[in-house]
Amino acid sequence: MSITCDQLDSMLPDLFSGDLHPEDEETAAEHLATCDHCRITVSDLEQVGDLGRRHGRLELPAQAKVRIRTLLED
Amino acid sequence: MTWPPALDQDRSAAIVALFDELADGVYTLAVRLLRDRHLAEDVVQETFLAAFRNLESYEGEGPIAAWIYRIGYHKSIAAHRRRRDEPRDPALMMRSTARVVASAEQEVVRSELIATLDRAIDGLTQPLRVVFVLRDIEGLSTYETATALAVSPSAVKMRLLRARKELRESLKEYL
Numbered sequence: 001m002s003i004t005c006d007q008l009d010s011m012l013p014d015l016f017s018g019d020l021h022p023e024d025e026e027t028a029a030e031h032l033a034t035c036d037h038c039r040i041t042v043s044d045l046e047q048v049g050d051l052g053r054r055h056g057r058l059e060l061p062a063q064a065k066v067r068i069r070t071l072l073e074d
Numbered sequence: 075m076t077w078p079p080a081l082d083q084d085r086s087a088a089i090v091a092l093f094d095e096l097a098d099g100v101y102t103l104a105v106r107l108l109r110d111r112h113l114a115e116d117v118v119q120e121t122f123l124a125a126f127r128n129l130e131s132y133e134g135e136g137p138i139a140a141w142i143y144r145i146g147y148h149k150s151i152a153a154h155r156r157r158r159d160e161p162r163d164p165a166l167m168m169r170s171t172a173r174v175v176a177s178a179e180q181e182v183v184r185s186e187l188i189a190t191l192d193r194a195i196d197g198l199t200q201p202l203r204v205v206f207v208l209r210d211i212e213g214l215s216t217y218e219t220a221t222a223l224a225v226s227p228s229a230v231k232m233r234l235l236r237a238r239k240e241l242r243e244s245l246k247e248y249l
Contacts, residue, residue, distance in 0.1 A: 013231035016238070017216045044249045048238045051245065052210035055188045056195065060101040064115045068097070072090050072122055 003031050008038050016045070089126045092142060097122070099139075099212045100146040106195060106207045107150040108157075117153050121146040136221035143208060143222040187248050194244035202237040209234050 008031050014020045015028060032039045060068075100121050104114035124145050125132075132141050195203060208219040209230065220227045242249065 013228070013235045016234060017227075017231050019216070019231070044242050044246075045235070045238045047249045048241045048245060049210045051187075051191055051248070052195075052206060052241075053213065055191055056102070056106075056207070056211035057098060058102045058105050060097045060115065060118060061111075064118070065097060068115075068119045068122060069090060069093060071119065072093055072126060073086055 003027055005031075005035060005038055008032070008035070012042070012045070015042070016049070085126060085129055088129070089122055092125065092138065093122050096139060096142050100142065102211060103143060103146050103204070103207050104150045104153075106203055106211075107147075107200065108154055109196060110157075113153050113157065114150075117146060117149045120149045120153075124149070137218050140214065140218040140221040143212070143214065143218075144224070147204065147222060190245060190248070191241075194241045197244065198237055198240055202233050202240065205230055205233040206237040206241070210238075 008028060011020060011024060011028050014024070020028065032042060097118055101114055101118050104117035105111055108114055108117070121142065125142055128145075132138060135141075195206065198206060204223065205219060208214045208222060209216070214222065216227045216230050219230045223230070
């Protein structure tokens with residue numbers, strides 16, 4: 001079954017959560033194989049998630065870590 | 075060890091183990107929500123002290139990481155409200171309007187990409203920002219994020235998509 005770009009867009013929340021039904025997954029893959037616009041969109045949105053994973057995390061300063069850890073141990 | 079741990083010593087060990095695993099994650103969440111590293115440190119401390127005091131209230135109703143993040147989220151919101159209600163003294167304003175990257179020295183060593191990502195995340199509305207932080211940055215599942223924020227899994231999925239779409243616009247040159 002072929003779908004439109006709007007239909008593919010409505011599948012994205014489940015696609016990015018890994019919750020797409022297997023049949024829908026197949027339908028989405030078919031659309032992505034033939035639609036450059038959607039393929040680029042999905043790839044960009046996946047890369048945004050990757051950037052967050054790789055660069056978004058912050059580290060609690062070591063001094064604060066020691067201070068709070070000591071507080072919890074006492 | 076039974077849960078919740080009965081002995082003070084065991085309770086302390088359990089919380090310290092959670093702290094070692096999740097301190098950076100709660101700190102990331104608090105900084106991203108408050109845009110203030112000093113306040114975020116206070117939130118981390120309050121979060122784990124509250125978890126220690128309230129271990130009994132965790133009944134295994136979801137992953138324990140989600141429980142900790144839920145406390146961290148509420149502590150961050152409370153800190154944000156307190157700050158809003160405080161008289162605006164200049165020193166506080168300086169601190170509260172400081173960007174995520176606190177010092178010029180740090181700014182230099184961080185790449186342009188990371189600075190752009192920080193600004194883009196800062197620009198998201200709070201409901202989108204917190205979902206992006208928990209799902210993409212901290213790697214919580216949809217279910218864990220929904221539990222931490224007390225929203226439906228479908229709301230988490232929709233917000234994550236909207237967050238990524240908005241961030242895509244700001245990060246175009248890096249994709």
